[in-house]
Amino acid sequence: RxxxxxxxxxxxxxxxxxxxxxxxxxxxxxxxxxxxxxxxxxxxxxxxxxxxxxxxxxxxxPPDDPAKGCVSVAMLRDAVRGARKLRLTYRDEDGKETTRIVRPVAVIYHLESVLIAAWCELRNGFRHFRTDRIWGCDVLEEDFQDQAEMLHALWSEQENNLVTQAWVRA
Known part of the structure; x- marks a missing residue:
């Protein structure tokens, strides 16, 4: 289209x-x-x-490939647009692997990395996941259409508060 x-x-x-x-x-x-x-x-x-x-x-x-994980950033963008839950296999910086069910609200592009911002059901809060640390990703049938706008608004407010706090401390 x-x-x-x-x-x-x-x-x-x-x-x-x-x-x-x-x-x-x-x-x-x-x-x-x-x-x-x-x-x-x-x-x-x-x-x-x-x-x-x-x-x-x-x-x-780029000095290191920001997409070296197994996930398609295009698939993540589609999940954000469609308000579809994801099952992620994620490795933290120490290599510890966890499986998370998340509700993605935004894709964040930095020069050297891409992040997915999502409500994490395991942690019961918003988390940012680096795409180069996602080693498995399934788009689930379950969506969160009824919560998508509210979750995005809460995440945006939280992000704005963090930026404001950083400026106040400086």
């Missing part, structure tokens, strides 16, 4: 910002978003007539 956007006008600096942001997606390990970003860049390049054209480097390959 596609979307028709109204015509948008960007100045040169805005085009550069788009290109840099799109190129950075290549460092997340999310192959489907990287391919989508590449298609967008091709569309921008085909329409951009103004010179000079910025040549953006994606800063080479």
């Amino acid at each position: 596609g979307y028709d956007l109204p015509p948008l006008n960007f100045d040169l600096e805005e085009i550069e910002a788009l290109r840099v942001g799109l190129m950075m997606l290549g460092r997340t390990g999310d192959g489907s978003l990287e391919r989508a970003a590449s298609r967008i860049i091709q569309k921008i390049d085909a329409l951009q007539t103004e010179e000079p054209r910025l040549h953006v480097s994606p800063w080479g390959a």
Whole structure:
């Protein structure tokens, strides 16, 4: 399914910002978003007539593959959109493996890693799971459509409070 956007006008600096942001997606390990970003860049390049054209480097390959676990980030995004529960096999930084049933609320992209934010039934609270530490993932039949908006709002509020507390301490 596609979307028709109204015509948008960007100045040169805005085009550069788009290109840099799109190129950075290549460092997340999310192959489907990287391919989508590449298609967008091709569309921008085909329409951009103004010179000079910025040549953006994606800063080479990431030092460590953020997607080295067994999980598809695209599948995680689909689970967030569909409010579907997941069964994760997760290894912490010490290599200890646990199985968790989670309700994913967001995918968080950092330059060198991707996280899934989710309500963890084992811990009865929100947790962030690095995708490179997820070694098994099943999308369960059970959904949480009736709780999805509320969980996302609670997670957003919790995240905003953490950011505010960090700024207050600084």
